[in-house]
Amino acid sequence: MMKNVAFLSATVAMLILSGCSSKEPAIDATANANGSSVGTNANANGSTTGTDSNAVIAPVTNANANDASATNGTNGSDGQLVSILFDYDKFNIREDMQEPMSKNSALVKDKAVKLEGNCDEFGSDEYNYALGLKRANAVKTALVNSGANPDSITMVSFGEGNPVCLEKTQECWAKNRRVDFKLP
Amino acid sequence: MKSVLFFLALIQLLWGADATIEVIKGVEGPAPIAIEDASPVSNDLSQKFSKMLAADMNVLSLFTVDESYATAPFDALNPAANHKNAQYLLRYRLTNDSSGGVKADIKLMQNGMDVFLKSYVLKQSEMAVFLSHAIAYDINGKLGGAPVEWMKRKVLFIRLSGPRRSDIVAADYTLSYQKVILSGGLYGFAKWANREQTDLYYTSLSDYKPTIYKMNLMTGHKDKLIVSDGMAVCSDVSEDGKKLLLTLAPNGQPDIYLYDLTTQGKTRLTDYSGIDVNGQFMGDGSIAFVSNRMGNPNIYSMRPGSSAVVPLVYQGKNNSSLSAYKNFLVYKARENGATFAGNSFNLHLLSIDSGSIKRLTASGENDFPRFSPDGEAILYIKQEGSRSAIGVIRFGVNKSFVFPLKIGRIQSIDW
Numbered sequence: 001m002m003k004n005v006a007f008l009s010a011t012v013a014m015l016i017l018s019g020c021s022s023k024e025p026a027i028d029a030t031a032n033a034n035g036s037s038v039g040t041n042a043n044a045n046g047s048t049t050g051t052d053s054n055a056v057i058a059p060v061t062n063a064n065a066n067d068a069s070a071t072n073g074t075n076g077s078d079g080q081l082v083s084i085l086f087d088y089d090k091f092n093i094r095e096d097m098q099e100p101m102s103k104n105s106a107l108v109k110d111k112a113v114k115l116e117g118n119c120d121e122f123g124s125d126e127y128n129y130a131l132g133l134k135r136a137n138a139v140k141t142a143l144v145n146s147g148a149n150p151d152s153i154t155m156v157s158f159g160e161g162n163p164v165c166l167e168k169t170q171e172c173w174a175k176n177r178r179v180d181f182k183l184p
Numbered sequence: 185m186k187s188v189l190f191f192l193a194l195i196q197l198l199w200g201a202d203a204t205i206e207v208i209k210g211v212e213g214p215a216p217i218a219i220e221d222a223s224p225v226s227n228d229l230s231q232k233f234s235k236m237l238a239a240d241m242n243v244l245s246l247f248t249v250d251e252s253y254a255t256a257p258f259d260a261l262n263p264a265a266n267h268k269n270a271q272y273l274l275r276y277r278l279t280n281d282s283s284g285g286v287k288a289d290i291k292l293m294q295n296g297m298d299v300f301l302k303s304y305v306l307k308q309s310e311m312a313v314f315l316s317h318a319i320a321y322d323i324n325g326k327l328g329g330a331p332v333e334w335m336k337r338k339v340l341f342i343r344l345s346g347p348r349r350s351d352i353v354a355a356d357y358t359l360s361y362q363k364v365i366l367s368g369g370l371y372g373f374a375k376w377a378n379r380e381q382t383d384l385y386y387t388s389l390s391d392y393k394p395t396i397y398k399m400n401l402m403t404g405h406k407d408k409l410i411v412s413d414g415m416a417v418c419s420d421v422s423e424d425g426k427k428l429l430l431t432l433a434p435n436g437q438p439d440i441y442l443y444d445l446t447t448q449g450k451t452r453l454t455d456y457s458g459i460d461v462n463g464q465f466m467g468d469g470s471i472a473f474v475s476n477r478m479g480n481p482n483i484y485s486m487r488p489g490s491s492a493v494v495p496l497v498y499q500g501k502n503n504s505s506l507s508a509y510k511n512f513l514v515y516k517a518r519e520n521g522a523t524f525a526g527n528s529f530n531l532h533l534l535s536i537d538s539g540s541i542k543r544l545t546a547s548g549e550n551d552f553p554r555f556s557p558d559g560e561a562i563l564y565i566k567q568e569g570s571r572s573a574i575g576v577i578r579f580g581v582n583k584s585f586v587f588p589l590k591i592g593r594i595q596s597i598d599w
Contacts, residue, residue, distance in 0.1 A: 114392075123529070124551055124565065124595045125505035125516070126417055126431055126461035127474050127481050129372070130438040133414045134459065137436035155414045155436055156394055161370050161595065162348050184392075 076116070076164045076180035081107055083164075083178040084139055088120070091134035093142060101139070104181055105146035113148075114182040115139050117157040120173035124160055132157035139179045215294075217247035218267035222258035222277040222289075229286075229309055230278050236313050237274060239358060240320035245581040246329050247272060258289065261296050271295055274323070281305055286312070290319050292326070300326045313360040330580025334556035334599060338381050339563065339574065340374045342595040350595060352386055354401070357563070357599070358587045359574060365401065373417045375598045378425040379557060385409065385418035385428070396430070410450070414438070419463045420508075429463030429471065440473055442488055453488055466536075467510030472496060474504055483515050483534075497534060499541060507562070509555035511536040514544065514562050516551060531564060531577075544577050545584070552597055565594045 077083045082100040084093060093101055117132030136155040144150050162180075165172035219237050223230040231253060238251040254264035258277045263270055273293045281287040285307040292300035300323055306315045317335045324332050335357060343351045345367075352366040352374045369390030377383035377398060388395045394416035396409040410416060414433035419440070421428055428443040430450070440463040442451045453471060454460035459481070462474040472485045475493070481504040483497040497503050502518035512535055519528040531544040531553050549567035556563065559579075566573040566586055572594035577584040 121567075121593075122549070123504060124567075124593075125474075126373070126419065126438075127459060127476075127504040129415055129417070130431070130433075130459040130461045133433055133436065133438055136414065140436060154393060155433075156389060157415050158348070158370065158389055159372065159595070161344055161350060161372065161389065164347070 076118070076162070076178065077104075078181060078183045079107070081181035081183075083180050084135075085174060086135050086177045086179075088173075088177065089131070091131060091138050093138055101142055102146070105143055105148065108143065108181060108183070109146070109148055112152045112184055113143070113154075114184055115153060115155045116162065116180040116182060117155065118162050118176055118178050118180065119157075119160050120176045121160045121163070122173075129157045129159040132159055135177075135179050214246060214248050215271040216250060216269055217241055217272035217274060218250040218252070218254070218263060218270035220254050220256040220264055220267065220273060220275045222256055222275050224277075224279060226255055229312060230276075233276060233278060233312055233316065236316035236358075236360065237276065237319065239360075240316050240335070241274065241323075243335070243576070243578075243585055244320055244324050244329055244332065245578070245583055246324065246327055258291065276319075283307070285309075286315075288315060288319075292323055311361055313356050313358065317356060330578065331558060331560045332578075333558050334561050334563075334576075337556070337599045339597060339599045340376060340381075340384060341574070341597040342371055342374050342386075343589070343592040344595050345592050348390075351592075352384075357574070357576060359589055365404075366399070373419075373596045375418050375421060375596075377421060379423075385421070387417055410443070417461070419461070420465050422465055427465075429465065431461045431463065440471065442471075451488070453486065454493075462505055464506060464508035464513075466508050472506060472508050472513060474506060483513060496536065497541075499532075505552060507553045507555045509559035512555070512559065514553040514555065516553060531562070533562075533579075545575075550575065552594075554598055556599060563597055563599050565597055567593070 075083050081104050084097045084101055087094060115136040117136035119128050119132045133155060136157060140150070140153050140155060143153060163176045165175040219234050221230050221234055234253050238249050241247050241249045250267060250270055252266055254266055256264045256275060258275055263273050267273065271294060275291045275293070277289040279287050285305055286309050288304045288306060290302050290304065291298060302322060304315055304318065306312060314336065321332055321335050339355045339357050341353050341355065343353050345351055348370045350371050351364045352371050353362050354365050355362045369388055372387045372389060374384055374386040377385055382402065383398055383400050385396055385398055388397060393411050393413055395411045396416045396418050397406045398409050399406045410430065410432070412432040412434050414436050415431055415438050417431040419429045419431055426445050428445065430441045430443050431438055432441050433439065437457060439455060439460050440453045442453055453463070454473070456475060456477050459476045460473055464472045466472050466485065470485045470487045472483060474481050475484050477493070480501045482495060483503050483506050484493050485496050486493045496513065497515060500517040503515050506513055506515040512533065514531055514533050516529050517532055519530055528547055529549050529551060530546070531550050533542045533544055544562065551565045551567055553562050553564045561579065562577040564575045566575045571589065573586045573588040574594070574597065575584055575586045
């Protein structure tokens with residue numbers, strides 16, 4: 001009987017030890033150490049004796065504000081042109097976008113056009129910008145296949161920087177994954 | 185009895201594979217510290233300075249910080265009444281100096297004994313938070329803490345303020361100090377041009393074609409560096425500041441280019457027909473970058489002059505941004521297949537030499553990781569809906585800290 005009790009005790013002890021083995025490194029131990037304050041507009045030319053000679057920032061504002069165009073509702077394209085929408089993380093022209101693409105091709109066939117690729121807000125990295133560019137490039141390829149002159153087409157990717165819809169809904173994000181047509 | 189033993193033994197066998205013994209040594213927390221204002225006049229600046237020092241002491245992770253405000257004479261041996269339990273006292277005295285700046289006398293005491301004494305002069309009181317960071321840096325050095333050189337650096341970020349509108353902002357790492365240095369257009373990917381942080385590169389998307397500019401922070405003078413159809417980004421600056429890794433897309437194909445600032449010549453490094461972006465200089469002379477050449481974005485490496493491309497990460501199906509420091513990488517990975525809300529992007533640290541991977545963030549949208557120049561910390565963007573925060577992960581103390589931006593969303597950061 002004593003042997004059984006001893007074995008039982010040992011087994012239970014092993015169970016307790018092995019049952020709490022989840023060990024993760026301390027991650028995201030968030031400490032909001034200091035609230036932020038926005039817009040300190042002083043001429044920032046400061047330094048300290050000792051170690052900090054690193055705090056020199058001169059005031060420079062309002063550079064080239066040469067692009068005053070604003071977004072207009074859910075369609076960011078000029079005139080009768082219609083923006084081409086894309087699926088999440090994709091840059092192929094969808095089946096339902098073929099008809100507006102054909103109409104756009106006819107409207108810009110002999111004109112210079114700027115294609116602006118756009119993305120939803122998920123990711124601000126270069127890959128997201130490249131995705132916007134690949135969308136613009138897919139539209140450019142379709143235009144060229146319809147007879148447009150490739151030299152009359154320029155492209156840019158605005159990434160997530162030019163949304164036409166600012167709500168946090170799937171419908172809104174879908175509107176932002178688009179290529180706009182601009183006539184210079 | 186036998187059946188009970190058999191059942192317990194069976195459970196033990198099932199769990200046995202993962203069994204480890206965790207020994208937790210009972211130790212006391214870090215020594216308590218209190219901060220005391222010894223300025224002749226307790227005013228708005230001197231009271232704010234107490235909060236700044238408390239924030240920095242928290243980030244140092246050497247102390248348990250008592251954040252309560254108190255005043256005390258600079259040379260008093262005893263703490264203020266509400267700081268009786270503090271082992272360390274950090275006392276500061278702010279006075280106006282003869283040249284219109286602020287003089288700060290700093291004293292750190294341990295159980296009544298002086299361990300650190302220094303005076304500083306701040307020319308502009310608006311930058312008091314940088315003074316606080318310098319004090320924290322010095323105290324950390326005195327007490328032998330893990331390196332915090334990054335604490336004194338200026339953080340550069342792009343703040344999206346509306347459709348086609350953004351600002352380039354210089355700040356301290358807590359965002360307490362913010363200074364708009366360029367506004368009025370759509371900008372992206374601001375990056376320091378040198379270690380001294382005197383110049384920066386940025387992309388203007390307000391020009392007819394994407395254009396990379398180099399700008400001097402003191403004079404505001406801007407030089408047009410390069411123009412490309414589609415996309416133009418300065419992804420990385422070499423340690424000596426003489427070479428750049430750019431993403432350009434002259435034919436609609438985003439590829440990585442090496443740009444030599446001395447010769448002003450550029451060399452195309454990748455020619456894949458999909459997406460190649462985010463080039464980063466590695467410690468061994470190779471280049472790490474993001475490519476979708478296997479269908480999904482992932483991290484690869486190559487050597488300039490060679491066409492061989494090698495994957496560096498074998499985990500995850502969507503690794504879309506990275507930062508490199510010598511033979512370490514930190515990259516962003518999408519954790520699940522959700523396409524919209526609820527999606528999770530986490531940062532992972534990879535040691536190229538050992539192949540080990542450690543997850544650095546637990547949840548949420550974590551983006552745009554950037555190693556500090558000394559590799560001791562990572563700066564990153566934490567997106568929370570329409571708001572952003574800046575996160576700092578310190579490897580030396582295994583902690584992270586988040587500082588929210590009150591207005592706008594951050595597109596890119598550098599330090």
